[in-house]
Structure formats: C-alpha cells, structure tokens
Amino acid sequence: MTHIPNAGQSAIIEELAEVIVANKAWLSEIDGKIGDGDHGSNMAKGFGKAAERIHGKDMSLDAAMLVLSDVLMGEIGGSMGPLYGLMFEEMAGALKGRDDIDADAFSAMLHAGLAGVQGVGNAKVGDKTLIDTLVPAVAAFDAAKGRGFAAALTEMEAAAERGRDSTIDLVARIGRSSRLGERSRGVLDAGATSCCLILTSLGASFRKRLS
Amino acid sequence: MQRFLNNPDNLVDETVAGFVKAHRDLVHISPENPRVVVSNFAPRAGRVGIVTGGGSGHEPAFIGYTGRNLVDAVAVGEIFSSPTAKSFADAIKAADGGAGVAVLYGNYAGDNMNVKMAARMVAKEGIEVATVVANDDVCSAPPSERDRRRGVAGEIFMWKIGGAKAATGATLSEVQAAAQKAIDACRSVGVGLGPCTLPAVGHPNFQIEPGTMEVGIGHHGEPGTRVESLRTANEVADDMLKIVMDDHALPAGTEVAVLVSGLGATPVNELYVLYDRIETGLAAMGMKVHKAFVGNYFTSLEMVGATLTVMALDDDLKALLDMDCASPAL
Numbered sequence: 001m002t003h004i005p006n007a008g009q010s011a012i013i014e015e016l017a018e019v020i021v022a023n024k025a026w027l028s029e030i031d032g033k034i035g036d037g038d039h040g041s042n043m044a045k046g047f048g049k050a051a052e053r054i055h056g057k058d059m060s061l062d063a064a065m066l067v068l069s070d071v072l073m074g075e076i077g078g079s080m081g082p083l084y085g086l087m088f089e090e091m092a093g094a095l096k097g098r099d100d101i102d103a104d105a106f107s108a109m110l111h112a113g114l115a116g117v118q119g120v121g122n123a124k125v126g127d128k129t130l131i132d133t134l135v136p137a138v139a140a141f142d143a144a145k146g147r148g149f150a151a152a153l154t155e156m157e158a159a160a161e162r163g164r165d166s167t168i169d170l171v172a173r174i175g176r177s178s179r180l181g182e183r184s185r186g187v188l189d190a191g192a193t194s195c196c197l198i199l200t201s202l203g204a205s206f207r208k209r210l211s
Numbered sequence: 212m213q214r215f216l217n218n219p220d221n222l223v224d225e226t227v228a229g230f231v232k233a234h235r236d237l238v239h240i241s242p243e244n245p246r247v248v249v250s251n252f253a254p255r256a257g258r259v260g261i262v263t264g265g266g267s268g269h270e271p272a273f274i275g276y277t278g279r280n281l282v283d284a285v286a287v288g289e290i291f292s293s294p295t296a297k298s299f300a301d302a303i304k305a306a307d308g309g310a311g312v313a314v315l316y317g318n319y320a321g322d323n324m325n326v327k328m329a330a331r332m333v334a335k336e337g338i339e340v341a342t343v344v345a346n347d348d349v350c351s352a353p354p355s356e357r358d359r360r361r362g363v364a365g366e367i368f369m370w371k372i373g374g375a376k377a378a379t380g381a382t383l384s385e386v387q388a389a390a391q392k393a394i395d396a397c398r399s400v401g402v403g404l405g406p407c408t409l410p411a412v413g414h415p416n417f418q419i420e421p422g423t424m425e426v427g428i429g430h431h432g433e434p435g436t437r438v439e440s441l442r443t444a445n446e447v448a449d450d451m452l453k454i455v456m457d458d459h460a461l462p463a464g465t466e467v468a469v470l471v472s473g474l475g476a477t478p479v480n481e482l483y484v485l486y487d488r489i490e491t492g493l494a495a496m497g498m499k500v501h502k503a504f505v506g507n508y509f510t511s512l513e514m515v516g517a518t519l520t521v522m523a524l525d526d527d528l529k530a531l532l533d534m535d536c537a538s539p540a541l
Contacts, residue, residue: 031416036416037412038292042292073296073297073328074295074297076289077321078266078293078321081293081295081325082321082328083324120324120328174320
C-alpha cells in the first residue's frame with residue numbers, strides 16, 4: 001500500500017504513548033546523567049494522559065495529535081512540553097483535512113513538526129538536542145521517498161537512531177546540560193533519545209498499517 | 212528515601228493546597244488554573260503586574276514571594292520543571308491591572324520557551340508583557356557569556372525591587388528597568404555538600420561524595436566548577452565570597468544587600484556561621500552591609516548546601532529594597 005487513511009488512526013498515538021511509558025525509567029536514567037532525571041516521568045505522564053483521553057474514541061490521527069499537543073503544552077511544561085507540544089500541533093496541522101496519508105503527506109508532517117520545534121527552540125544540529133535526531137531523520141525520509149513509503153520509513157528510523165547516537169560524542173550547547181561543557185560528552189541526550197522513540201514508534205505503526 | 216509523601220505525582224498540587232491554606236490572608240489559587248498562585252492584593256488597577264514562575268521544589272520560592280508590593284501571580288511547575296506556557300499566561304492575566312505585566316524569571320531553557328509562548332498568548336488579549344531574565348549565578352558561565360548564566364537566589368532581590376517599583380505606580384518600562392538593574396547588581400554562588408532526590412525518581416540523580424563539596428553547584432544539582440575536600444565553614448565562606456566579589460568588582464564603600472540561603476537540608480544555624488564570616492569578609496573589603504537575609508529563602512529539595520547572593524545598592528535600589536511588603540516568605 002502507498003498510504004493509510006487518516007480517519008480512525010488515533011491508535012497510532014496510543015501505541016506511541018505505550019512506547020514512551022515503557023521507556024520511562026530509561027529516559028530518566030539518561031537525563032539523570034547530565035540533567036535532573038525527570039525526563040522519563042514527565043514524558044510518561046504527558047503521553048500517558050493523552051492516551052487515556054484518546055482511548056476508545058474514534059479519532060483521526062491529526063485530532064489525536066492535537067490532544068497530545070494540548071496535554072504537553074497545557075499540563076506538562078518543562079522544556080519538552082512546548083517543544084513536543086508545538087511539534088505535534090504543527091504535525092497535526094499538516095495532516096488536517098487529508099483523507100489519506102501517503103509519503104508526501106508524511107514528509108509534509110515531518111517538516112511541519114520540525115518547523116514547530118525550531119519556532120520555539122534555537123537548537124541547531126550538533127548542539128546535543130532532539131534536533132540531532134529529527135533533522136537527519138526528516139532528510140533520510142525525503143531522500144528515500146522515491147523507493148516507497150515503507151522503505152522511506154525504515155530509512156527514517158535508522159537515521160533517527162544514528163542521530164540519537166551521534167549525541168553521545170557531542171558537547172551540549174543548549175539547555176540545562178550545556179552548563180556542563182565537556183562533562184556533557186560521553187552520554188546520550190535525553191531529548192534526542194525520546195525524539196528517536198517518537199519517530200521509530202510512528203515509523204513502526206505506519207509500516208504495520210501499510211503492509 | 213525518607214520523605215513525607217502520598218503519591219509523588221500529586222506532590223505539587225498538595226504543596227500548593229497546603230500553602231494557600233496556611234497563607235490565606237495573603238494568597239489564593241487562581242480560579243482559572245490550579246497551577247497559578249495569586250496575591251490577595253492583585254490585580255491593582257493601573258499598576259504594573261509582577262509575575263514569576265518556575266519549577267517546584269525550591270520552596271519558599273517561587274510561591275512564597277506572592278503578596279503585597281511583591282509578586283502578584285506565580286506560575287507553578289512540576290518539581291524542577293518549568294510551568295506550562297498556559298500557566299504563565301494565566302498568571303499574567305491574573306496580575307494584569309491594565310498597565311502591563313513584567314515577567315521576572317530565571318534563565319532556564321524551559322522557562323524561556325514557556326514565557327515566550329505565554330507572552331504570545333496574552334498579546335492576543337491586548338496585555339503588554341515585558342520580561343527580565345535573571346542570570347546571577349556566577350559559576351554557570353564565564354563573565355563573557357553572562358547571558359548564559361542561570362538565575363538563582365538573586366531572583367528574590369529582582370522580585371523585591373520590581374514589586375516595589377510597580378507599587379510606586381511606575382510604568383511597565385520603568386519596572387522592567389528597575390528589575391533589570393536589580394539583577395545586574397546581583398552575583399550569586401552555590402556550594403553543595405549533599406545531593407537531592409526527586410520524589411518521583413526515588414534516588415539522587417547526582418552524587419557528592421562524603422567529605423567533599425561541589426563549589427558552584429546549581430539549584431537543581433547542576434555540577435559546579437570544582438569538586439574538592441570539604442573545608443571549615445570559614446574557609447567555605449571565604450571561597451564563596453571571593454567568587455562573588457571577584458566577579459562583582461565593586462569599589463570600596465559600596466553598600467550591599469546580602470542573602471545567604473540554605474538549599475533545603477542545611478541547618479539554619481550553619482547559615483549564620485557562614486554569614487558571620489561573610490560579613491567580616493565584606494567589611495575587610497570596605498563594603499557596608501545595608502541589609503542581610505539569612506535562612507531558607509530559595510531551596511533545592513533536600514540538598515545540603517548554601518547559596519550566597521550579594522547585591523550592590525545605590526539610593527534607588529535601597530529605597531525599593533526597604534519598601535514595606537507582605538508575603539509568606541519575605
């Protein structure tokens with residue numbers, strides 16, 4: 001298949017929430033090394049709450065993303081609340097009104113999400129943030145789009161993982177861990193890690209529905 | 212972990228609930244948003260509103276500085292996590308008396324983003340917002356990168372001066388300028404002797420080995436610039452004062468306000484031991500202490516340690532610092 005319907009796909013966000021909640025302890029552990037160790041609990045709280053609100057409702061993917069965005073921006077706060085909140089708000093905006101989501105729509109969604117993050121944060125590739133995951137993942141999807149939707153998703157997921165791992169050798173230049181300078185080198189960035197979970201979960205959910 | 216807890220997820224809501232009950236003569240929860248604490252004296256028609264906000268776990272900051280001639284409304288975040296943009300926006304609305312609102316907060320990534328988004332939200336309703344970002348923590352970045360420094364206990368002086376200026380009927384830009392001048396006149400340093408634990412995490416997320424201290428530690432346990440053997444109180448006080456005053460470079464004869472705050476688990480008497488030496492050191496440098504504050508003013512859960520803040524004063528700042536105010540913490 002080359003596309004999935006937009007309607008009735010809120011389970012994709014529930015699946016995403018499941019992944020985030022399952023990785024709560026890991027995310028907090030990573031965050032604890034160079035942050036304050038609350039990334040996992042804040043993410044799990046936000047995504048978990050959104051999943052509860054979505055559960056059992058027959059929603060389009062963009063509507064479910066808006067529920068998630070509202071929870072993150074209205075109830076979670078921190079740095080991740082606005083960053084992911086705006087990312088999902090912009091992603092939802094790119095899907096709104098579409099009956100089907102094909103590779104072009106998915107690409108538009110990724111670009112909108114990236115623009116949302118960049119609209120509120122100032123990070124660039126190499127700053128040891130979620131941008132190090134998101135930017136190469138979006139580029140990899142676009143580059144592989146010609147080989148089919150599912151193949152592009154696989155490439156996106158792989159690039160997201162490489163992007164996440166690239167943060168190990170980076171020195172943080174933005175956010176709380178940037179205060180550590182050289183001491184931030186040698187560990188994963190928690191935001192890059194959660195962003196990778198988001199992209200690989202979305203990728204897997206889409207691939208499952210495409211096959 | 213030996214703590215007074217019910218469900219850690221409800222800790223912040225329970226903190227706020229107890230706080231407004233204990234201080235109902237001064238503050239209340241916003242009827243619009245359970246994560247906004249509002250002064251009983253706010254808003255004041257025609258006066259500039261003062262707003263702050265930040266993560267919980269620093270009590271009495273931030274909510275404790277809500278009151279008369281001080282902060283009008285505070286956005287409350289999760290433990291060590293910025294409040295939502297919506298909470299900042301609701302706090303701004305609660306503080307708005309029609310003359311604009313000054314948001315005076317600390318330099319942290321989350322707060323910067325959420326305040327920026329909140330300002331956008333309330334602009335749609337015609338509320339003018341000015342911001343001042345506190346960056347008094349000397350060890351968090353070199354002087355050449357002062358805009359990257361964190362805001363710590365100097366924020367209390369920024370709120371005091373901003374709140375007092377607003378009480379004089381000053382305009383939004385005058386209040387902003389006064390608060391900016393206050394934080395520009397502040398330098399702070401923290402020393403950590405023991406770590407803190409986020410209740411939802413359950414174990415400390417950093418370690419300070421017994422017998423050592425972390426000089427330059429941040430309000431959430433951000434590592435300092437040096438880890439070294441713990442020395443006597445006088446030696447630590449001298450070190451803290453040197454860090455602050457080297458960065459300050461004040462001429463002899465300057466009048467200063469001094470704030471020594473515990474980080475949560477240090478006995479208050481030890482803070483006085485530090486202060487005794489600090490005032491002696493200031494006098495030796497030719498500084499005159501106009502006013503001192505010693506106690507748990509801005510904590511970090513149960514961290515063992517203390518912060519020192521020195522604010523240089525002129526006649527204007529002195530008058531505003533001395534203005535009468537009423538809040539749970541000041």
